[in-house]
Amino acid sequence: MTRIRGPAQAPDPDFGFRKELPDVGAYRVLGLETSCDETAAAVVAASRDDCGLGGGQILAQALVSQLEEHRPYGGVVPEIAARSHLDHLDRLVTRALRDSGVALRDLDAIAVTGGPGLIGGVLVGVMTAKALAFAAERPFIAVNHLEAHALSVRLPGGVAFPxxxxxxxxxxxxxxxxxxxxxxxxxxxxxxxxxxxxxxxxxxxxxxxxxxxxxxxxxxxxxxxxxxxxxxxxxxxxxxxxxxxxxxxxxxxxxxxxxxxxxxxxxxxxxxxxxxxxxxxxxxxxxxxxxxxxxxxxxxxxxxxxxxxxxxxxxxxxxxxxxxxxxxxxxxPPLALCTDNAAMVAWTGIERLRLGLTDTLDFRPRPRWPLDPEAAPARGRGR
The missing domain is CATH 3.30.420.40 (ATPase, nucleotide binding domain)
Incomplete structure (x- = not known):
């Protein structure tokens, strides 16, 4: 994982970081995360065939943390978060692609958090992902941020549904x-x-x-x-x-x-x-x-x-x-996959790509996006 700010961190061997490229039979997906106060891009690879237990390789990840910008306010300020995403995301995409050794044209899809989250930040990520998907003529996948957390435990492998x-x-x-x-x-x-x-x-x-x-x-x-x-x-x-x-x-x-x-x-x-x-x-x-x-x-x-x-x-x-x-x-999930990150977004993109679940470029970012649309409306933050 590459952190643009703060002390350098070595890759965490417990959550599937690999420098070698996977074989040509693998999916390679770029994931973008901008739903709150972390700006991140990652490239993840995995077999095109689902073994049932998950399992992928994080080829590269670059991340900017906004903790210092928000610390004086005691919480995340949406306007500051959105501006920071806009300032850093393009550079992080370039860094992740370079570190992974995968060219944009060699990706199989572009995945991005489409919601729920702070709508300004989500918009930055979605518009960037749409532009990349259009330019590279690759599928665009809008990922529910909550589903990315839900599926993150499957990235290292060994966890089957349900x-x-x-x-x-x-x-x-x-x-x-x-x-x-x-x-x-x-x-x-x-x-x-x-x-x-x-x-x-x-x-x-x-x-x-x-x-x-x-x-x-x-x-x-x-x-x-x-x-x-x-x-x-x-x-x-x-x-x-x-x-x-x-x-x-x-x-x-x-x-x-x-x-x-x-x-x-x-x-x-x-x-x-x-x-x-x-x-x-x-x-x-x-x-x-x-x-x-x-x-x-x-x-x-x-x-x-x-x-x-x-x-x-x-x-x-x-x-x-x-x-x-x-x-x-x-x-x-390993600790590095608990907090917001782009690897879980890319991994969810792979899980959805295997099933042919892609989105069109007219997708609209969603500040709210329930994981269970059949559940009764909730009063609190559980939607």
Whole structure:
């Protein structure tokens, strides 16, 4: 992976980076990601034949992180994000193609996040991908950003359909039965805030900066999760829906009851209690979803966690316990594929290309794009 800003990072051998070119019988797809605050381009290759277990090779990836631009505001500013995508995307495409050794004319398709996301950024990516597809006379594939997260676990290989997915990120939080490409059945969703947003708001409240999830996880390692009693909204109730708004309120009230500003140990303990509460909520809802999933698909299928919050090790540990208790295997993408990235977009492009699922150049970017169009409308961020 090439990062244009920040310290250089070596390729992660755990998620399929290869410098050698695949054989001519492989699909080679360029993926673009501009849905939020990461600008990225990647080239991924995989066999034209689906073995059922996934498996691809990341030939190259270039990424610009916008963390420093948004940090002073405590969150992502859509206008700043869109301008940054516009400034960097062309250069990243050139870098990814050069590093992969694949010429534009040798690609099999151009895939891009078509939504959901911040519409300004999505527009930048979609228009760039359309121009490249038109110029190279290659298929254009609009990828649902949530499906890219859902399928990211299949890029390294070894995960077959169907599987139960806990999709947890800054903007979305859902439990889904992933039954195939383009076939996700929603079992539960947040009725208010997403788990990642809850982490971000807690970090801002405690003065830990942006992004919040990694900051809370770091401080939680030195904290006592039992010192502060925080609620577990909806735990033990029927269904698989989630709620985090009340948990954020409870954290604020707990901080206000302290004698003065929180000390460093207070912050560590608050982070540990808060992280534990979020993980308990997700684990409880996953237990309910696992029973519903087994009624339809039987036992022994994977329980998968994906999305930015899937990088949290405490959550991974809790969900692995749920998997074991329900006779399921457990899987999660490598950390580099949890946060927004172009490799998962290119991989989803390959999965769709195998099935002949391409799009026309009149595709319109979508700020909202439900994975399960048959599911009832949700009040929160679970759409």
């Amino acid at each position: 599987y139960l997915l806990v999709l947890a990120s800054g903007g979305h939080c859902q439990l889904l039965a992933v039954e195939g490409v383009g076939a996700c059945r929603r079992l539960g969703t947040t009725i208010d805030d997403a788990a990642g947003e809850a982490f971000d708001k807690a970090a801002k409240m405690l003065g830990l900066g942006h992004p919040g999830g990694p900051a809370v996880e770091r401080r939680a390692r030195a904290g006592d999760p039992r010192r502060f009693a925080l609620p577990r909204p909806l735990v033990g109730r029927p269904g698989c829906d989630l709620s985090f708004s009340g948990l954020k309120t409870a954290l604020r009230q707990t901080v206000e009851r302290l004698d003065g500003p929180p000390s460093e140990q207070d912050i560590d303990d608050l982070c540990a209690a808060y992280q534990s509460a979020i993980a308990d909520c997700l684990a409880d809802r996953a237990r309910v979803a696992a029973r519903l999933f087994a009624e339809r698909h039987g036992a022994g299928h994977p329980l998968v966690v994906a999305g930015g919050v899937a990088a949290n090790q405490h959550l991974r540990d809790r969900l692995q316990e749920v998997a074991v208790a329900n006779a399921m295997t457990f899987a999660a």
